[in-house]
Amino acid sequence: MKNQTYYYSGTALITGAAIMTITMVMHPTGGSLEHLRHISTMIIVTHALAILSIPLTLFGFWGLTKKLSADSPWSMGAFITMCVGLFAVLLAAAVNGLALPLFIKHYQETTPEMTNSLTLLLTYNSALNHAFDYIFIGGICIAISLWSVVIIKNGDFPKWVGYFGLFTCILVLAGFIAGFIFVDLTGFRVFIAGLVVWMVIVGVLLKRVEQRAI
Known part of the structure; x- marks a missing residue:
């Protein structure tokens, strides 16, 4: 019978x-304070979707x-690193996608x-968001690289999946x-596109895993 853990x-x-893809397609482009006020609802919606995709x-x-x-230190190390990366992007989504639009809504009329x-606050917020993004990208690449090595070594999945993961991470580094x-x-969309492809491949393979009853 199918292993329900792997299937789910x-x-x-x-x-x-899929949610990450929708988020990147809908994600609005930043701009002036007035522009951010105008698109604040869309900012909240897209980042709420991003947060939903994390768990x-x-x-x-x-x-x-x-x-x-x-039990493998490589596999567990990959999972822990992935947790760090996902926590970083959770903070980025909360700060840039929820806190920021809720904050600027209080300043409909402002003096020069x-x-x-x-x-100045928006500039700092952007720098903070970029810091979280770098942690996310680094965590994802390290985690995928570690899992890819395990895939190549133990043969649970086709080896090309591991090589594809390593190749993707090498491209990011390059x-x-x-x-x-x-x-x-634009750059974040490119990165997420590569991540999404690898996730879908692994997801399909996990759904096909079968565990025979003993």
């Missing part, structure tokens, strides 16, 4: 990937960890001096070295 964790990964993704990757042997102060900016909207 695979479904969770695919669902999380689904975490459950899905726990299923992967269990499948690849939770207040506008300057708010612009992008950083070449100066590609992954923390702006």
Whole structure:
């Protein structure tokens, strides 16, 4: 019979990937204070979706960890690193997608001096958000690299899945070295696209896992 943990964790990964994709498609572009006020509702909606995808993704990757042997230091290390990365992006979504629009709604009418102060605050908020994004990207790449090594070594999944994971992470590293900016909207969409593809592949494989009754 099918192992329900693997089946549901695979479904969770695919669902999380779908929500991430929707979030990136709907995600508005930032701009001036007035522009942010105008799109505040969309900002909240898209980041709420992003937050929704996090527990689904975490459950899905726990299923992967269990499948690849939770006793393995490589697999468990990957899961812990993934938790750190997902926690960082949770903070980014909460700060940039919930706290910021709720805060600026209180300043519908501002003086030039207040506008300057708010612009400075927005600059700091953007820097804080980028810091969380870097932690997220680094955590994801390390976790996928570790899981990919385990996949290649133990043969639970086709080896090409592991090689694909490693290749994707190497591309991200090469992008950083070449100066590609992954923390702006376009760059983040590119990164999420690669993550989503790997998540869907692993999710499908987990759903196909069968455990024979003893």
